[in-house]
Amino acid sequence: MADSTGRALSLRVVVFDVNETLSDMxxxxxxxxxxxxxxxxxxxWFAGVLRxxxxxxxxxxxxPFGEIAGANLGVPPDAAAHVxxxxxxxxxxxxxxxxxxxxxxxxxxxxxxxxxxxGMSEAMFAxxxxxxxxxxxxxxxxxxxxxxxxxxxxxxxxxxxVEPAQMALVAVHPWDVHGxxxxxxxxxxxxxxxxxxxxxxxxxxxVVDAVTGLAGALSRRDPPRPR
Amino acid sequence: MADSTGRALSLRVVVFDVNETLSDMxxxxxxxxxxxxxxxxxxxWFAGVLRxxxxxxxxxxxxPFGEIAGANLGVPPDAAAHVxxxxxxxxxxxxxxxxxxxxxxxxxxxxxxxxxxxGMSEAMFAxxxxxxxxxxxxxxxxxxxxxxxxxxxxxxxxxxxVEPAQMALVAVHPWDVHGxxxxxxxxxxxxxxxxxxxxxxxxxxxVVDAVTGLAGALSRRDPPRPR
Numbered sequence: 001m002a003d004s005t006g007r008a009l010s011l012r013v014v015v016f017d018v019n020e021t022l023s024d025m026x027x028x029x030x031x032x033x034x035x036x037x038x039x040x041x042x043x044x045w046f047a048g049v050l051r052x053x054x055x056x057x058x059x060x061x062x063x064p065f066g067e068i069a070g071a072n073l074g075v076p077p078d079a080a081a082h083v084x085x086x087x088x089x090x091x092x093x094x095x096x097x098x099x100x101x102x103x104x105x106x107x108x109x110x111x112x113x114x115x116x117x118x119g120m121s122e123a124m125f126a127x128x129x130x131x132x133x134x135x136x137x138x139x140x141x142x143x144x145x146x147x148x149x150x151x152x153x154x155x156x157x158x159x160x161x162v163e164p165a166q167m168a169l170v171a172v173h174p175w176d177v178h179g180x181x182x183x184x185x186x187x188x189x190x191x192x193x194x195x196x197x198x199x200x201x202x203x204x205x206x207v208v209d210a211v212t213g214l215a216g217a218l219s220r221r222d223p224p225r226p227r
Numbered sequence: 228m229a230d231s232t233g234r235a236l237s238l239r240v241v242v243f244d245v246n247e248t249l250s251d252m253x254x255x256x257x258x259x260x261x262x263x264x265x266x267x268x269x270x271x272w273f274a275g276v277l278r279x280x281x282x283x284x285x286x287x288x289x290x291p292f293g294e295i296a297g298a299n300l301g302v303p304p305d306a307a308a309h310v311x312x313x314x315x316x317x318x319x320x321x322x323x324x325x326x327x328x329x330x331x332x333x334x335x336x337x338x339x340x341x342x343x344x345x346g347m348s349e350a351m352f353a354x355x356x357x358x359x360x361x362x363x364x365x366x367x368x369x370x371x372x373x374x375x376x377x378x379x380x381x382x383x384x385x386x387x388x389v390e391p392a393q394m395a396l397v398a399v400h401p402w403d404v405h406g407x408x409x410x411x412x413x414x415x416x417x418x419x420x421x422x423x424x425x426x427x428x429x430x431x432x433x434v435v436d437a438v439t440g441l442a443g444a445l446s447r448r449d450p451p452r453p454r
Contacts, residue, residue, distance in 0.1 A: 043271045044274055047278050051402070052402055055277075055402035055406065056402075057285035060409060145285070147285075148285050174279075175282035178288075179286040182287060
């Protein structure tokens, strides 16, 4: 990747998706049961939340994650609030903190970019001890569209004062990797579940099976400049 | 609604969504079981298909429904093909044929507009005896984006040679009603399941609990011109 003068644009910033990419959402199953839903509704619920958020993005609109997630539960408001409060109790996957520290030690700047609110995950990052390595914790709420529309990726680049080509987006969700690639970022797919990447999408630029090892994979691809 | 000369633009064309709005998808559960999946995966699977199709629309891309639906099953290609073949065996809900005939008798032109392929539902409409009242059976495959992006609604208006304001979009899915309204159509929500419309969306223009009765609801709102 090069800029308009032909100068190579090295990767400077690693942008992490949050829900499922960093957080283990499985404890939310217990909260679904608390409000009378089946534990295995989690997948269908979260798929429906993303479906409806992406529909708004495709139509040129946006609403906050909490509104769409709450409405999709189909339970009274206080029950929905109980489920959503569970996001504050989630923890990061075991590979996240070590992987982030490797990236920071390699000179990459680290930010998060969530379709949720930035506040939903603050307690999680504090418990994981990684708040100090996160330069920004960004939300699409300040970009006017949910990922994978182009706007949030461009918003993150503006906040970080780099070009999209100097950023890598890290996600377990192929749709996020693809949207980032369309916006000019390097797309990193974390294949923690060892599944197949959708054949209907262009290949991800980088594939890792955990956040640990990502610093090595990125450095081999595009050696970072010193911070 | 009025055009640029102030002349009232009456509703001329009723555009029907297809999957779930017209078709009863529940027989697909048996095909999920045939390929080793749980019957109750249907909701999560279809939500995931729409999620991934909408993600592409939000990112400015499109892939055919069959590719995304097949990939989301997570089964070998022949098993996925077996499930997808079930779309040709689906039938319309009991209110559909009578409702369409009422609309046609009231002077409305009728078309379908699906995020799937037009061919997927041809046998269903033939069995229901409504092929003769459908002026066009349209697919987003010819519009370059899935609904609820603006392009498919505008594509349908071009094919029908009317303004978007002369069309009503009929769907059970709030995201489709909303996308149509954003594109300038009248949005009709079919609330067959008697649920609540999402509070985070603007109200639908018309609500009916079945396709029967829609002709009366539209005519009271905006009397049609003779065909």
